[in-house]
Amino acid sequence: MAVFTAVSxxxxxxxxxxxxxxxxxxxxxxxxxxxNSNFFITTESGEHVxxxxxxxxxxxxxFYLNLMRHLAERGVLVPAPVANDKGELIVPLHGKPAAIVSKxxxxxxxxxQPAHCAAVGAMLARMHLAARDFPLTQPNLRGLDWWNAVTPTVLPFLSDSNAHLLRAEMHFQESxxxxEHYKRLARGPVHADLFRNNVMFVGERLAGFFDFYFAGCDTWLFDVAVTVNDWCIDLDTGVLDEARVRAMLDAYHAVRPFTAHEQASWQPMLRAAALRFWLSRLFDFYQPRAAEMLTPHDPTHFERILRERIATPAPRLF
Known part of the structure; x- marks a missing residue:
């Protein structure tokens, strides 16, 4: 559990x-x-976060709070931020910014299973389309510039093999x-962290996406790749499960068809998505921040995924 700021x-x-x-x-x-520090709050009107x-x-x-409100107003299943009596979504608590959203x-x-992956793929496509007219912009703060900044801070801790992998993949992604394919990819606001633990289900019914605090403007394909790399794999090996991949991609494509440029960029983007989370986990592991009961995720999970994406072609987008 990560609680940086205690609240009574x-x-x-x-x-x-x-x-x-x-x-x-x-x-x-x-x-x-x-x-962040997150809490369930029970009030007279119900539960909130x-x-x-x-x-x-x-x-x-x-950017994050207004994006969530924008999506909620357009029927995308996300937590709705609650404004205070002044219409503010962000209000200080213990001197730090804080917000309340619906639970x-x-x-x-x-x-x-494939049915869950299909539901996520369809809602992700709806989310991308719903955010096209969102007026605020902000880059993906964990994009290529961040990768370049973090790489030198973690390289001294890596084995020769992993250091070679990181340098080689950074060179590949920068190139x-x-x-031209990359430059012509569709772009807009993305979730950028849509892992299994950031989606709620009631049975096979998708109840919503949450935790938008890594969101930013990036390629939609990057968002799809991040999601596939978590939802559609064998967790022990990182190998893609074709039935789950197909279910997610087909459901997404039915709502927002993929383009030829996205097809050409699919394999590099899966590698980029794996690299992003390998780097962030390396950074959290080797450059930890003080926090109560903070346990960083294992970096080797995304090292395995990156190596697997380099070695094995993925199923086509369409």
Whole structure:
């Protein structure tokens, strides 16, 4: 569990008076995430989620909260931010930016079947299309510039084999980012972190996407690749499960058809998605931040996925 900022019921009881939610009745920490402090809050009007942002600033947060509101208003299943009596979505708590959003029903599906993957693929395509007219822009803060900044900080800790892999893949991705196929990929706001634990299901019914705090503007194909690399693999080996991959891609394509440039970029983008999370896990592992009960994820999981994506062609997009 990652709780950087402790919050008590007394803290919340006074703070929450500015929101149209009634009295706070209970608060408990959420045992997930390594970037923010998250809590379930029970109020007289029901359950909500409180997030205290540990790394994102007051200036950065409007992109994320307004994107969620934009999507919710267009029928995409995401938590809806709650404004205070001044119409503000971001309000200080313990001197840090904080926000309240609606709580999704259901639970995470950690052993997804093709039906779950199809539901995620269709909703992801709907999300991309719904965000096309979102007026705010912000780059993916964990994109190529971040990879270049972080790589020198983790290289000294790696074995010769892994250091060679990281240098070679960075060279490949930097080169690919200059090619014509990449430049012509469809772009817009993306979730950029749509793992199994960031989606809620009730049975096979998708109840919603959440945790948009890595969102930014990037290629839609990158978002698809991140999602496939988590939902459609054997967790022990990183090998893609073709039935789940096909279900997700076909469902996405039925809502927002893939392009020829996306088809040409599919294999490099799967590698890019694996590299992004290998790098972030290496950074969290070797450059840890002080936090209560913070356990970084194992970097070797995405090292295996990256090696597998380099070695084995993936199923086609369409």
């Amino acid at each position: 019921l007394d803290d919340v009881s006074e703070w929450i008076k500015q929101f149209p939610l009634g009295k706070a009745l209970a608060v408990r920490g959420i045992a997930s995430g390594i970037e 409180l997030t205290i942002f540990e790394n994102l600033s007051f200036e950065q947060l409007p 999704l029903e259901g639970s995470s599906q950690m052993a997804p 690919y980012a200059t090619c």
